Amino acid sequence: MPSSATATRPGLADRLRDALPKLVLSPTVAIVAIFVYGFIAFTLYLSFTDSRILPTFGWVGWQNYENLFRIRAWDTAVNNLIVFGVLYIVVCCALGLLLAILLDQRIRAEGFIRTIYLYPMALSFIVTGVAWKWFLDPGIGLEAVVRGWGFESFTFGWIKDSDMAIYTIVIAAVWQTSGFVMAMFLAGLRGIDSEMMKAAQIDGASTFALYRRIVIPQLRPAFMSAFVVLAHMAIKSYDLVIALTGGGPGTATELPATFMYSYTFTRNQMGIGAASAVIMLMTIAAIIVPYLWSELREKK
């Protein structure tokens, strides 16, 4: 333990030396106290005020929240988040698991293939958005190309179709993150006891049964991590929507993050924007806090 026992002689130099570690930590403590928790408190407070273009401090109680839930665009954003979030998580996990299992079969050049599967994770969502925006554009992208190959009746105009555009966000987001999920599952697979697998194989279990009964159940921690990471990314999704569809056509691909930004900064409804941010925070907290809690406790 630190030298608190020896510090019976309270010279200034000694006191300073004892305080040094805390002194070094103090800028961070101050930063976190002000810029994370102070700011959370500030935005929380604003969500109960009549703020419009600038923060004002007239208390209006729950009115912003009541209004928020009456706004059609918020309703759309929440519904979109549910559709996007569920598909994004499920497809990423399924694809990630499949790729991890495929890669775990003593593949030659495994490292190289892994590098290819994972590189989109290094890109900005804006870059991903631009690439997919034009690739999915019916005028010049996939549709035009396939028609050019002679399939005149081929249509793929999801990105311009208000009912389907949200799925293009899923496509691009899955492309970007599924490799990451693959890496998480692969790490999980490598941690599985191979003795158990050998035993099951000797007992004549088929490969399918082996994975279903023995391997996948042991990947639960990896599933948990993947779920938490993906869910929190889904709720925070902003850049990709802006680059890919700009929230359109109309409001077809608005998500809570884009809603918050436009209500706060372009529609001058800061109180409502703050209320929507609070709801986003609560949703993320509901996922992250139990996760962090269990992770930190286990480490002790």
Place this chain on the structure above:
Amino acid sequence: MTAISENTAAAAEPRRASAFNPARVVLYALLALFCIYYLLPLYVMVVNSLKPLSEITAGGMMALPGDWTIAPWQSAWSSAQVGVEATGLRPYFVNSILMVVPAVALSTILGALNGYVLTKWPFRGASILFGLLLFGCFIPFQMVLIPMARMLGLMGLAGSVPGLIFVHLVYGIGFSTLYFRNYYAAFPTELVRAAQIDGAGFFTIFWRILLPSSGPIAVVCIIWQFTNIWNDFLFGASFSDFDSQPMTVALNNLVQSSTGVKEYNVHFAGAIMAALPTLLVYIVAGRFFVRGLMAGSVKG
């Protein structure tokens, strides 16, 4: 740590001689197919950035350039219309560099010091503090946009590159502390105590004993911060002016600009420029990138 180790193959298959095996063929075919899926958008970006616009609009997005040209690159770099001005992306690329380098350096140094204090000079409440710090990594940043905009104004940093550096430093500390804390936790505390008995002070111990063995985690941390800050869009869009915009924001403006003909080839060239720095880092030091990714999600 959950680095993906090679050759721990889970499937306890005995090694067979290289006899023809249809299952293996299907396996490799599947893996190759997924390689194509992940590489396709990159192919589209590269190929179309090197052809004249007319070839793209004529439905040739998937084809190799008939007429190879670097004009789109020149235009994207130095003459394309970004927002109101025809400056190309160069000034914004410079902005991003000016923003990333100090933000990464400062957040890494602070993270290292914090990790050192939290693990080697523990005090009451250290783990609660760490938990609070960690939660700050995951909050939706929508929650801090409004107060941060005001705060930057009060500090005289609104709409400037130093303002962006400050914001990224503030919200980067959580992850950098996480990395160093988990790394130093495994570092033998006895060495620190022994040095203390020999009369080494707080900074001497850090400088002489911990820092020399911190290479790997420093690389992980620098790569993570670099990738995150370079790819950030939300803060860049919220807190920059026309002359301090980072690359991601400028790229989005270039692509969304509604005036004149849409120069897809220029957009693709610009997207590659925005992707290149992080992509290079990934290719050169992918191993560390993956480690950082995993340490941020799976238990460290």
